[in-house]
Amino acid sequence: MFFLKELPSREILQSYQTRFPAMNVDNVHDALHMLRQASLLMRQLDNYFAANDxxxxxxxxxxxxxxxxxxxxxxxxxxxxxxxxxxxxxxxxxxxxxxxxxxxxxxxxxxxxxxxxxxxxxxxxxxxxxxxxxxxxxxxxxxxxxxx
Amino acid sequence: MFFLKELPSREILQSYQTRFPAMNVDNVHDALHMLRQASLLMRQLDNYFAANDxxxxxxxxxxxxxxxxxxxxxxxxxxxxxxxxxxxxxxxxxxxxxxxxxxxxxxxxxxxxxxxxxxxxxxxxxxxxxxxxxxxxxxxxxxxxxxx
DNA sequence: CTTTGTTGATTATCATGGTAACTATATGGA
DNA sequence: TCCATATAGTTACCATGATAATCAACAAAG
CATH class of the missing domain: 1.10.10.10 (Winged helix-like DNA-binding domain superfamily/Winged helix DNA-binding domain)
Structure with a gap:
């Protein structure tokens, strides 16, 4: 897995919100944060397991x-x-x-x-x-x- | 990404905790939950993007x-x-x-x-x-x- | 000005996920 | 019994991630 190094700020999400009113800024923000955290943890786990064959x-x-x-x-x-x-x-x-x-x-x-x-x-x-x-x-x- | 369909229950984690005292049941539980949620969301996003070339x-x-x-x-x-x-x-x-x-x-x-x-x-x-x-x-x- | 080292991009190869198609075995109904 | 269908496992092939090695262009030192 991989993901953006730098997530969009709330301000940027707000600006997208005016373009796409259906989106919920908090939900998108939380989801992106979760995806990145999971991505980072998965990477660490992959490396750990790889180091143990x-x-x-x-x-x-x-x-x-x-x-x-x-x-x-x-x-x-x-x-x-x-x-x-x-x-x-x-x-x-x-x-x-x-x-x-x-x-x-x-x-x-x-x-x-x-x-x-x-x-x-x-x-x-x-x-x-x-x-x-x-x-x-x-x-x-x-x-x-x-x-x- | 992929992940276990059924995560270990807190009881099972507790039993591992007696074998591996260093582990924190809540942390592991939260981490596994996050990994699965991220996995499910990633799969939906992958499918959505694939449907749009x-x-x-x-x-x-x-x-x-x-x-x-x-x-x-x-x-x-x-x-x-x-x-x-x-x-x-x-x-x-x-x-x-x-x-x-x-x-x-x-x-x-x-x-x-x-x-x-x-x-x-x-x-x-x-x-x-x-x-x-x-x-x-x-x-x-x-x-x-x-x-x- | 040439050599040496660095950087951007690419190529070659591998690892690991997926789907489609195939084989062998089992099962159920004519 | 025999044929159609279903199931377990596998094979063949493709997609997409990684690293190592290569090539070309630049930069810096002697």
Whole structure:
């Protein structure tokens, strides 16, 4: 994600308001502020995960699997649904996590179409290694956030 | 951008808190909520711009140029700086906007390295066509937002 | 005036998101 | 049973972000 370095001031938004009366200056101002804050936090998170051989998506897959904690694991399509990403992207990303030893897959006995994905021990370990710094990063970001 | 469909409840965050005492439950909760809201709004904006032969980046380039309103226009690197995107991406995207007739470029007289980018009439028209719906979309999103 | 370094823009390549189309398996009705 | 349809996963391809390397033009020092 990315966003404007310098957001439009309220004065500039006011001038747009005369051109487009439907707009609400406060709502637009708040929305732009939120988008920028989210953009900055996402960038920090991306960098943090990248420094730990992960990505935001790879992390989310691990955390979802840990949270569900099903011995059978989850289907690729269930993961895609929960993380809100397309199935082809999930297929590809799960494959890289299997290659890296953080996930394991098994064919389903009853249904030949289904592949079940679960965390390996290394996957659990990676999560435990990464989570403290993740929470710390969020804490610091929110503490320094000059919200309205 | 993307994000979890279902965020961890406060209870789940509490249980993580016992494992990782450094984390602040409220901060993490607020941060995750913000990230998801931003993700949902970004998706709506992306769809809106795509339906108007734009993208978020293409829109931002147009709005920055209109806001600065310099007859000479802006350099590619100045645009990249303001929109917070890499210069190669800016080069590529400016080129597509020139191809579509929304921007025009001119070499600088004094300095052969510099290329100045400015809005065409069609570029201005596109902005004016797109802005009302853009503000309306943001207004509606913020109005429906169940913030904390 | 030439060499050296800097700056603006671009090219090449990679990463990671998406959609469309395909394969294999399962399911349900004629 | 057999065919039509649906579902899970994948493959192929495209869009758009990044970084590293390259090219051309400028500037400054010897």
């Amino acid at each position: 992960l990505s935001t998506l790879r992390y989310l897959i691990l955390i979802v699997l840990e949270r569900e904690d099903l011995p059978e694991g989850l289907m690729v399509s269930e993961l895609a649904e929960r993380v809100d990403v397309s199935r082809p992207v999930m297929t590809r990303t799960v494959q890289t996590l299997v290659d890296d030893g953080l996930l394991a897959t098994r064919a389903c006995d009853n249904d030949g179409r289904i592949k079940r994905v679960r965390l390996t021990v290394a996957g659990h370990d990676t999560l435990n290694r990464v989570l403290p710094g993740y929470y710390q990063l969020i804490d610091r970001f929110m503490a320094s956030d000059t919200r309205l | 734009l993208s978020t980046l293409r829109y931002l380039i147009l709005i920055v140029l209109e806001r600065e309103d310099l007859p000479e226009g802006l350099m590619v690197s100045e645009l990249a700086e303001r929109v917070d995107v890499s210069r190669p991406v800016m080069t590529r995207t400016v080129q597509t906007l020139v191809d579509d007739g929304l921007l025009a470029t001119r070499a600088c007289d004094n300095d052969g390295r510099i290329k100045r980018v400015r809005l065409t009439v069609a570029g201005h028209d596109t902005l004016n066509r797109v802005l009302p719906g853009y503000y309306q979309l943001i207004d509606r999103f913020m109005a429906s937002d169940t913030r904390l």
